Amino acid sequence: MFTATTFVSILPEILILVLGMLVLIIEPFWKAEKRRNVGWLTAGGLLAAVAISFLVGQPGEPTSALGGMIRFDWLGFFLKMLFMFAGAATALLMMDHERLGARGEAYLLLLASLIGMNLMAVSADLIMLFLSIETASIPLYVLAGFSLGDDRSTEAGFKYLIFGILTTTLMLYGFSLVFGFSGTTDMYRLAEMFQVGEISPLAAFGILALILVGIGFKVAFVPFHFWSPDVYEGAPTPVSGFLSTASKAAGYAVLLRLFFIAFPDPELSKFWTITLAILSAVTMTLGNLLALPQRNIKRLLAYSSISHTGYTLIGVVALTQLGAASVVLYLAAYVLTNLLAFGIAMAFSKVTGLEDIHDYAGLSRRSPWLGWMMLTAFLSLTGMPPFGGFIAKVVVFAAGIQAGYVWLVIIGVINSVIGAYYYLNALKFVYLYRMPNEDEENHPIPLTRPYAIALVALTVGVILIGTIFAPWFNWSGMGALNLF
Amino acid sequence: MNFPVLSVITFTPLVAALVMLVIPAHRKNEARAVALASATFALILSLWVYFNYDQTAAGYQFIERYNWLPALGISLHFGVDGISAPLVLLTGVVMFTGVLISWGDDRPHVMAGIQDRPREFFAFLFILATGVLGVFVSLDLFMLIFFYDIAVFPMYLLIVIWGWKVTREYAAMKLTLYLLIGSIVSLAGILVMVFAQYQNTGLLSFDMLKMENAGFSQSFQNIWFLPVFLGFAVLGGIWPLHNWSPDGHVAAPTAVSMFHAGVLMKLGAFAALRVGIMLLPDGAKYWQWLIMAFAAIAVVYGAYIAFVQMDFKYMVGFSSVSHMGLVMLGFSTLNRDGLLGSGLQMFSHGAMTALFFAVVGMIYDRAHTRQIPELGGIGKVMPFATVGFIIGGLVSMGMPMFSGFVAEFPIFMGVWQAQWLVAVVCSISIVITAAYIMRNIRQVFFGNLPKKLEGQITDITILDKVAIATLCLFMVVIGLHPKFMAPMVQTGVDYVLRLLGGS
Numbered sequence: 001m002f003t004a005t006t007f008v009s010i011l012p013e014i015l016i017l018v019l020g021m022l023v024l025i026i027e028p029f030w031k032a033e034k035r036r037n038v039g040w041l042t043a044g045g046l047l048a049a050v051a052i053s054f055l056v057g058q059p060g061e062p063t064s065a066l067g068g069m070i071r072f073d074w075l076g077f078f079l080k081m082l083f084m085f086a087g088a089a090t091a092l093l094m095m096d097h098e099r100l101g102a103r104g105e106a107y108l109l110l111l112a113s114l115i116g117m118n119l120m121a122v123s124a125d126l127i128m129l130f131l132s133i134e135t136a137s138i139p140l141y142v143l144a145g146f147s148l149g150d151d152r153s154t155e156a157g158f159k160y161l162i163f164g165i166l167t168t169t170l171m172l173y174g175f176s177l178v179f180g181f182s183g184t185t186d187m188y189r190l191a192e193m194f195q196v197g198e199i200s201p202l203a204a205f206g207i208l209a210l211i212l213v214g215i216g217f218k219v220a221f222v223p224f225h226f227w228s229p230d231v232y233e234g235a236p237t238p239v240s241g242f243l244s245t246a247s248k249a250a251g252y253a254v255l256l257r258l259f260f261i262a263f264p265d266p267e268l269s270k271f272w273t274i275t276l277a278i279l280s281a282v283t284m285t286l287g288n289l290l291a292l293p294q295r296n297i298k299r300l301l302a303y304s305s306i307s308h309t310g311y312t313l314i315g316v317v318a319l320t321q322l323g324a325a326s327v328v329l330y331l332a333a334y335v336l337t338n339l340l341a342f343g344i345a346m347a348f349s350k351v352t353g354l355e356d357i358h359d360y361a362g363l364s365r366r367s368p369w370l371g372w373m374m375l376t377a378f379l380s381l382t383g384m385p386p387f388g389g390f391i392a393k394v395v396v397f398a399a400g401i402q403a404g405y406v407w408l409v410i411i412g413v414i415n416s417v418i419g420a421y422y423y424l425n426a427l428k429f430v431y432l433y434r435m436p437n438e439d440e441e442n443h444p445i446p447l448t449r450p451y452a453i454a455l456v457a458l459t460v461g462v463i464l465i466g467t468i469f470a471p472w473f474n475w476s477g478m479g480a481l482n483l484f
Numbered sequence: 485m486n487f488p489v490l491s492v493i494t495f496t497p498l499v500a501a502l503v504m505l506v507i508p509a510h511r512k513n514e515a516r517a518v519a520l521a522s523a524t525f526a527l528i529l530s531l532w533v534y535f536n537y538d539q540t541a542a543g544y545q546f547i548e549r550y551n552w553l554p555a556l557g558i559s560l561h562f563g564v565d566g567i568s569a570p571l572v573l574l575t576g577v578v579m580f581t582g583v584l585i586s587w588g589d590d591r592p593h594v595m596a597g598i599q600d601r602p603r604e605f606f607a608f609l610f611i612l613a614t615g616v617l618g619v620f621v622s623l624d625l626f627m628l629i630f631f632y633d634i635a636v637f638p639m640y641l642l643i644v645i646w647g648w649k650v651t652r653e654y655a656a657m658k659l660t661l662y663l664l665i666g667s668i669v670s671l672a673g674i675l676v677m678v679f680a681q682y683q684n685t686g687l688l689s690f691d692m693l694k695m696e697n698a699g700f701s702q703s704f705q706n707i708w709f710l711p712v713f714l715g716f717a718v719l720g721g722i723w724p725l726h727n728w729s730p731d732g733h734v735a736a737p738t739a740v741s742m743f744h745a746g747v748l749m750k751l752g753a754f755a756a757l758r759v760g761i762m763l764l765p766d767g768a769k770y771w772q773w774l775i776m777a778f779a780a781i782a783v784v785y786g787a788y789i790a791f792v793q794m795d796f797k798y799m800v801g802f803s804s805v806s807h808m809g810l811v812m813l814g815f816s817t818l819n820r821d822g823l824l825g826s827g828l829q830m831f832s833h834g835a836m837t838a839l840f841f842a843v844v845g846m847i848y849d850r851a852h853t854r855q856i857p858e859l860g861g862i863g864k865v866m867p868f869a870t871v872g873f874i875i876g877g878l879v880s881m882g883m884p885m886f887s888g889f890v891a892e893f894p895i896f897m898g899v900w901q902a903q904w905l906v907a908v909v910c911s912i913s914i915v916i917t918a919a920y921i922m923r924n925i926r927q928v929f930f931g932n933l934p935k936k937l938e939g940q941i942t943d944i945t946i947l948d949k950v951a952i953a954t955l956c957l958f959m960v961v962i963g964l965h966p967k968f969m970a971p972m973v974q975t976g977v978d979y980v981l982r983l984l985g986g987s
Contacts, residue, residue, distance in 0.1 A: 368604075384633050384636075385630045394626070394671065394675075397672065398679075401679055406676070409672055413665075413668045416664070416668055417661055417664050421657065424640055432644045432645050432653070469558075470551075470553045473555055
C-alpha cells in the first residue's frame with residue numbers, strides 16, 4: 001500500500017536517491033579537471049532536498065509507514081534534516097580534498113550513507129534498523145579507507161570495518177534474541193510486551209547488553225571508543241568530520257528510540273539508566289583526560305568528541321522529555337560545531353600540509369577569518385555563549401538535574417573545566433604564538449570557495465543556535481514529545 | 485518611555501566589536517575611533533539611565549522584556565534597580581577611560597597603550613563589555629549566566645595576547661579555569677533552583693522576580709546557597725578563592741586590568757548578591773558567619789599581602805582583594821548599613837582601582853619596571869598622574885571627602901551591628917592600607933628620579949589626563965556630595981532587605 005503519507009514519509013530518502021542517480025549520470029560528462037563540480041551538485045541537491053522536505057514533508061501526528069517499518073514523526077524529521085545539512089557541508093569540504101574531490105563515487109557513497117542514516121532515525125522495526133545501520137556503515141567503511149596508498153587511511157578503513165562488523169554482528173545477535181523471545185521485531189509491539197511482562201527481565205537484560213555494544217560502537221562511548229582516534233586521524237578529514245558528527249548522531253537516534261520506546265519497563269530502565277549514567281561519567285572523563293596530551297588536531301578532536309558523547313548520554317540517562325529534547329539539541333549544536341572544527345583542520349592542512357596543534361601558531365595573523373572561525377568552534381566545544389555548545393550543555397545539564405542525577409551533572413561540570421583547558425590551549429596557539437620567523441603576512445591561508453561557503457555557513461549556524469535558541473529547542477522538543 | 489535604553493547600552497559594544505571586524509587590520513586609528521565613539525555613546529546613555537532613575541519609585545526600572553525561549557521560561561528581561569544602575573554607570577566610565585588609555589602612543593620612545601592589533605584588542609574588550617553590562621541589567625537567570633560567561637572568555641584572549649610576557653599564559657589559564665569552575669557551579673545551582681521552583685509552584689521560569697516567591701525550603705536554601713554564592717564570589721575575589729585575581733591583574737594589559745578589577749570583580753559580587761542572597765535569603769542567614777569569616781580574612785590578609793609587595797601592580801592587585809573583601813563583608817552583615825556601604829563600595833572601588841591600574845600602566849610603559857624600590861621621583865615628570873594617584877590613594881584609605889569614606893563607613897557600621905569583634909579586627913586593614921599607600925606614594929612619586937630613568941620618562945598624553953580626570957571626578961563628587969549616589973543605592977538595598985524579611 002503506497003499511499004501519499006508513505007511517500008511523504010520517505011520523501012527525503014527518495015530525493016537523495018534521485019540525487020545519487022543524477023550524480024552517477026552527470027559525472028562522466030564532466031572532464032576530469034571539472035569533476036569536482038559533483039560536490040556542488042551534491043551539496044546543492046541536498047540543500048534543495050532539505051528545503052523541499054520542509055515545504056511538503058513535515059510530519060503531523062506520529063504515524064507508522066511502510067507496514068510498520070518506519071515511524072514518521074518529528075524526532076526523525078528533525079534529525080534527517082540535520083544529517084542532510086551535515087552531508088551538504090561534508091560534500092563541500094570534500095571538493096578540494098586531493099583524493100576525494102574529483103571522484104564521483106565518493107559523493108555517491110556519502111549519499112548512500114545518508115540514506116542509511118535517515119532511515120536509522122525513523123526505523124520502528126529491528127530488521128529495518130539493522131538494514132539501515134548497515135546501509136549507513138558500509139559506505140563509510142569505504143570512505144574511511146579511501147586514500148589508497150596512504151597507510152594511515154588504509155588502516156583506518158580496515159580498523160573501522162573490522163570493529164564495525166564485530167559490534168554490528170553482536171547487535172544483530174541481540175536482535176535475533178529479541179525475535180526469539182518475543183516473536184516480533186516491531187519496536188512498538190515490543191514495548192507493549194515489555195509492559196505486560198511477556199519477556200522475562202533476565203532475557204531482556206542480555207538482549208539489551210548486546211544491543212548496547214552495537215550502539216556503543218556507533219556513538220563511541222567507553223569502552224567501545226578505542227577505534228575512533230585512529231580512524232579519525234587516518235581517514236580523509238572530511239570523512240572524519242562526517243563520522244564524528246552525523247554518523248554519531250544517527251547512533252543516538254537509535255539509542256533514543258530503543259531505550260525510550262522499545263524498552264521502557266521501569267524495573268529494567270532503572271538498572272539501565274544507572275549503567276548508562278556510569279558509562280556517561282566514564283566516557284566524558286576518559287575522553288577528556290586522553291584529549292589533554294594530544295598534539296595532533298584530529299586526534300584531539302577525536303578524544304574530545306568521545307567526551308561529548310558522554311555529555312550527550314546525560315540526556316539519555318535522564319529518560320525524560322526534556323532529556324530527549326536535550327539530546328537532540330545537543331546533537332544539532334555538536335554536529336555543526338565539530339564539522340566546523342574538522343573543516344578548519346582541513347582547510348589548514350590543505351594549504352600547509354600540517355596537522356599538529358603547534359603548527360597553528362600565528363593562524364590569527366595568517367588568516368584572521370579562519371582564526372575567528374576556530375575561536376567559534378572551540379569556544380562552542382568548551383560550552384561558552386553565545387555559541388551553540390553553551391545552550392546545548394545547559395539543557396543537557398538541566399535534564400540531568402531534573403531527573404535527579406546531580407552527581408552526574410557535577411562530573412559533567414568538572415569535565416567541562418578540563419575540556420576548557422585544552423580548547424583554550426589550542427586557541428593560545430592560534431592567537432598568541434607566532435610563526436618561527438614571524439612573517440605571517442607572507443604565509444596567508446587562502447580558502448577556496450567551497451571551504452569558505454561551508455565554513456561560514458557552519459559558523460553562522462553555531463552562532464544562531466547559541467543566540468536564537470527558541471526554534472531549535474522547539475523542534476527538538478517536538479521530536480522528544482513524539483517519544484512519549 | 486519606550487526607547488529600549490538598556491538593551492541599546494548592552495549591545496552597543498557588541499555592535500562596535502562587529503564593526504571593527506570589517507575595518508582592515510592596518511587601519512589602526514579607525515578602529516580606535518570606532519572604539520572611542522561607541523564607548524562615549526555607551527557612557528552618555530548610562531549617565532542618562534542614572535539620572536533618569538526615579539528614586540521615589542524605587543524597584544526595577546527601564547524594564548524590557550522579550551520572550552526568548554518560552555518553552556523553558558527564558559526571556560530577555562532587562563531592568564535596573566538602585567544597586568545596578570550605578571554599576572552600569574561604572575561600566576560606562578571604565579569603558580570610556582579604558583579606551584582613552586589604550587589609545588596607543590606610537591612614538592617609539594613611549595610605546596604606551598596598544599600598538600599591536602588594536603582592532604582585535606578593542607573587539608575582544610567590547611565583547612567583554614557587552615557581557616558585563618548584560619549581567620548588570622539581566623533579570624533572568626539564564627541570561628545572567630549567559631552574559632556572565634561572555635564576560636569571562638574574552639579575558640583569556642586579552643591577557644594571553646596583550647598581557648605581560650612573563651606570566652601571561654599561566655595567569656590567563658588560571659584565571660579562566662577558576663572563573664569557569666565558578667560559573668558552572670553556579671549554573672548547576674541555578675538549574676537546581678529552577679526545578680525546585682517548578683516543583684513548588686508548577687512554574688518553569690528563569691525569571692528572578694518570579695523566583696523571589698518560589699518558596700524554597702530552609703534545608704534547600706542551606707544546601708544550595710553556598711555553591712551558588714561562592715560560585716559567583718570567585719569572580720568577586722573572595723578568600724580563599726581569590727588566588728587567580730592578583731596574577732590575572734598583573735598579567736593583563738592596562739585597560740584590561742582596569743576592566744577586570746574595576747568592573748569584572750563587581751560582576752561576581754553583584755551576581756552573588758542577586759542570585760545568592762536575594763533568591764536564597766534563608767541560606768544567606770544560615771551561612772552568614774562563614775561568609776563573614778571569609779570576607780574578614782580577605783580584608784585583613786589582602787591588605788597585609790599588599791603591604792609586603794615590591795611589585796607595584798601586585799600591590800594594587802592585592803589591595804583589590806582587600807577592598808572587594810569589604811564589599812563581601814558588607815553583604816555578610818545582611819543589614820541596612822552594611823549593604824548600603826557595599827553598594828557604594830562597589831562603585832567607589834571600581835573607579836579607584838581603575839585609576840590605580842591606569843597610573844601603574846602609564847608608569848610601567850615608560851619606566852619598564854614596576855619594582856617599587858627602582859622607582860622614584862615620578863611626580864616631577866608626570867605631575868598629573870601623581871595627583872590622580874594620590875586622590876585614588878585617599879579613596880583607598882577611606883579618607884573623608886572621598887568616595888572611599890562614604891562607602892567604608894557604613895560597612896563598618898553594619899559590621900559593628902552584626903558582630904562587633906569582626907569590625908574591630910577588620911579595622912586593622914584601614915591602618916595597613918594607609919601604610920602601604922603612603923609608603924608607595926613617597927617612594928614612587930617623590931624624591932629624585934633614579935639615574936636609569938632620567939630622560940626616559942615623558943609626561944602622559946592628553947587622553948590619559950582626560951581619563952584620570954574623569955575617574956577622579958566621580959570619586960570626589962561622591963565624597964563631597966554622597967546624595968549623588970547613596971539614596972539611589974538605598975532604594976536597591978531596601979528591596980533586598982524586604983526579601984531578607986527585615987524592615
